[in-house]
Amino acid sequence: MTAVSEAATSSAMRTREATVRRFAVTDMVFRAATRASAILVLVLLGGVAISLIAGSWEALSKFGFSFLTTESWNPVTENFGALAPIYGTIVTSAIAILIAVPIGIGIAVFLTELCPRPLRRPIGIAVELLAGIPSIIYGIWGLFVFAPFLQTTVQPFIISLFHGIPGLSSLFAGPPYGIGLLTSSLILAIMVLPFITSITKDVFDTVPAVLKESAYGIGCTTWEVTRRVTIPYTRVGIMGGVMLGLGRALGETMAVTFVIGNAHRISASLFAPGTTISATIANEFTEADGNLYTSSLVSLGLILFIITFIILALARYMLLRIDSRTGA
């Protein structure tokens, strides 16, 4: 009797041991799979960096540092310089940010302080839906609707308005093409607006109610509370949102490709066609013949990658700082 039950227990023990071992093995496999996937994310970014460096080697070793400072871009003589696209990228993104930041903060203030509660969510969603619209839609809209509008109404007006004023007259010199640096900047501003708005709104929500209430309690107006309490408290977070928007604007491709005009030159006028790094790659890559041409385009990609990496890393760092403060 006892022998039988002992045998039964020991066999039960054995199966239990086997089960536990099986569990341990599957758990190890699953853990390894998840870990490998996490590491793959790192490998992807590393792979992007390595492949871009490898692809741009030929051009960079031939042109060296002067690649960054040369304006000419001539596929026929195979002489390439990145200055015009870099200039276009930075100018369009900077103007876009200058336009989008005040509007974005304004919308965030509206949503957190002024908007009637039932409207808050629908309006917030509507603004965020702007972020979901693919960039090619902005491009086609910009080319067929927005650019003709600027060309026939806004640009002639501005040109005649600033005519003869030194500085401004060359900044807004025409002919009004419709497409060009300013049009691209405006489209980019519309595109980054939802990013800046939603992050600003999120960080505004992290301001402790008691801070705002004490300011209201001593008789501050809504604007004073925003200006003296909310914005100083969330400054780092807003900067993070702005950087994130800037990262978007710098790398934005399709919308800009439609309306920038793709001209490799640097002009003083914002109405003149220009080009950006991403627009140059999108327009010319499949037509590039010759290794040096392709390699020069990849070098442009590498430059864009480095610029956006730095900007986005800064943005994340700033947003992390806001996160850790609210977590504490």
Place this chain on the structure above:
Amino acid sequence: MSTAQSLHQSRKRKNAVMMALCVIAAGIGLAWLALILGALLYKGLSGVNLAVFTEMTPPPGDAGGLLNAIYGSIVMTVIGIVVGTPIGVLAGTYMAEYGRFSRLTTVVRFINDILLSAPSIIIGLFVYELLVRPMGHFSAIAGAVALSILVIPVVVRTTEDMLNLVPNALREAGTAIGAPRWVVIRSVAYRAALSGIVTGILLAIARISGETAPLLFTALNNQFWSSNLNAPMASLPVTIFQFALSPYEEWQQLAWTGALIITLTVLGLSIIARSLTGRREDR
């Protein structure tokens, strides 16, 4: 007294002006959305007919449809999602479950956030160097791989966030009845976070179905019907790009119609995704 009053008045006036500006800013934001959607509907709807969904992209100056482009978009999006989602979910699982406090997680989170907003044209260049150049030709596979690389960061981010929201008591209850870790993750954590993870996948679909830049020099384009994954394949965004910049009126009309199709798809997906998480928050 009168200075105090005028100070009060000027503060009130300043407040009114600034608040009015904020309302105007919100108005501008909404007006843009209305303007873009209005133009899309106006220009796109007039070209919607059965031929759009049943005929191939036409040669210049001819009538036709977008069937091969729609097919190509669906094929590459599906492959991109099928490849990218498991990797993204597993990576997110590691970050929220096994390695929640590990150094690796912090680094991956940082890098993933950068990948999330990295310019998509850079991903296109990467896949060109990785696949197109060694293979010697453009292919739908390369396009799908480029899209899957865009899917991964979106899914990683939402999976991690959603798993982090699962209460630890649930996991502990699972462990207490003797379930190993992976069973707890599979049958408790995944189930609790399911709607959030699905939201992430929907957002990823919404993102890649409108992406043009990474397809330009990976999948290229194809004017004809092609189901060969090893050959260039048409896609809706690239076709729109090509047709919109052409001088032919029929092509431009098709571009608008395609743009309308993409926008409605993307907006529909985002609204469904939002309503999934919205219901979660209410509970």
